[in-house]
Amino acid sequence: MKASACRARAQGPRSRLRCAVTALQRCNWAAPDPLYLSTTVGPLLTQLAGASDQELLLLLHKFGLRAAPQGLVIPLNLDLNALSAALQKYQYMRVGVLGTGAYGAVHKAVHRETGELTAIKQIKMTEYGMCEATVREISTLRELDHPNVVKLRDVISSAGSKHCYLVLELLECDLYTYLRRRPDAFDLQRVKSVMYQVLSGLRHAHSRGIMHRDLKPQNLLVGADGAGGRVKVKIADFGLARGYLPEVDQAAAYTDWVVTLYYRPPELLLGCKHYGPALDVWSAGCVLAELLNVAPLFRADSEIGMLYDIFQKMGTPGKGTWDGMPVSSGFPDAEPQPLHKLVPRLSHDPCGQELLGGLLALDPTRRLSATQALRHPWFDEVRGAEEEALAKAAGGPPAW
Numbered sequence: 001m002k003a004s005a006c007r008a009r010a011q012g013p014r015s016r017l018r019c020a021v022t023a024l025q026r027c028n029w030a031a032p033d034p035l036y037l038s039t040t041v042g043p044l045l046t047q048l049a050g051a052s053d054q055e056l057l058l059l060l061h062k063f064g065l066r067a068a069p070q071g072l073v074i075p076l077n078l079d080l081n082a083l084s085a086a087l088q089k090y091q092y093m094r095v096g097v098l099g100t101g102a103y104g105a106v107h108k109a110v111h112r113e114t115g116e117l118t119a120i121k122q123i124k125m126t127e128y129g130m131c132e133a134t135v136r137e138i139s140t141l142r143e144l145d146h147p148n149v150v151k152l153r154d155v156i157s158s159a160g161s162k163h164c165y166l167v168l169e170l171l172e173c174d175l176y177t178y179l180r181r182r183p184d185a186f187d188l189q190r191v192k193s194v195m196y197q198v199l200s201g202l203r204h205a206h207s208r209g210i211m212h213r214d215l216k217p218q219n220l221l222v223g224a225d226g227a228g229g230r231v232k233v234k235i236a237d238f239g240l241a242r243g244y245l246p247e248v249d250q251a252a253a254y255t256d257w258v259v260t261l262y263y264r265p266p267e268l269l270l271g272c273k274h275y276g277p278a279l280d281v282w283s284a285g286c287v288l289a290e291l292l293n294v295a296p297l298f299r300a301d302s303e304i305g306m307l308y309d310i311f312q313k314m315g316t317p318g319k320g321t322w323d324g325m326p327v328s329s330g331f332p333d334a335e336p337q338p339l340h341k342l343v344p345r346l347s348h349d350p351c352g353q354e355l356l357g358g359l360l361a362l363d364p365t366r367r368l369s370a371t372q373a374l375r376h377p378w379f380d381e382v383r384g385a386e387e388e389a390l391a392k393a394a395g396g397p398p399a400w
Helices: 003-009 013-025 034-049 054-062 080-090 132-143 175-181 188-207 278-293 303-314 350-359 370-374 377-394
Strands: 066-068 071-073 092-101 104-111 117-124 152-156 163-169 220-224 231-235
Touching (some): 013 034, 034 054, 054 080, 092 117, 188 231, 188 278, 188 377, 350 370
Antiparallel strands (some): 066 071, 220 231
């Protein structure tokens, strides 16, 4: 970007800040081009140094940048990488804390120029740089572009920094929190809307050869979507995501230490290391049951306990129900309980029972795919409106 073009667009310090960040990001930090620095970066930094924003001036002074009568004083040892990250981070003003975890903290922030509210995920760096989960999340979110997948706005990092920052779009809260605050808000039509969006996001990820591997209400973000009381849903937290091979039998072995226990499918609980996107579909089925019951369908404190609970409710698998079961179960024989008893809200809804049974098939090869689930008649009531909303958000015609 030419300095003249930036100056033409810049109407204030915020626009100049954006141009300076863009110019610095295009630098070869290891061996910067002196001409580019003098003709493009230098003038932009000079404009920033002449701003009246005291906080910004203090930031520039930390890097030895000061306005002087003869022009901007730029130190010979200026760390362009660190300056770029600092200015990039300065674009966002923190206004609160949304949550904390083992990875770090999530802050609510506002973009100083656009006023857009964002979520900034602060993640601890290792001695070697970004951890594997962070790299996975960044690469996955850059690959996926869908209205039902949270958008990655920016990545802020620099060599030697203790943290890196993922700037994400902000929604009201996660589905777990929303469900606990307003359990009465989930009438059947809203449940269908939420699940259609979850499955739409999964269909997109699976079509790109990506498994989420940790789908649960806490990793589904929700927010108001205009008039009519519709809730928009976006899949988030792709730290455990990974690519997969279409032919599961020929796939490389994956770790089975994924998916939160309540939403983990039986094949993973049995130690299977060759799996595919069907594990996300099982988790989606668990989410559907939880939306209807306002409580998890399967609960236990251990993997063995989870298997016992699953088999007691869905039936102990055997010949004809799961021929390729990884190991002999050794569990007591149990007949599957009727789904209308496990999920009472589906008592008079055989279509809903059929869908839930397809999502929670014990044999992963018999489980519905996300695409098949979206075509199920249970969604007929909401499919038109959901596809129109999806097309509107994506900027194209409805797919259906």
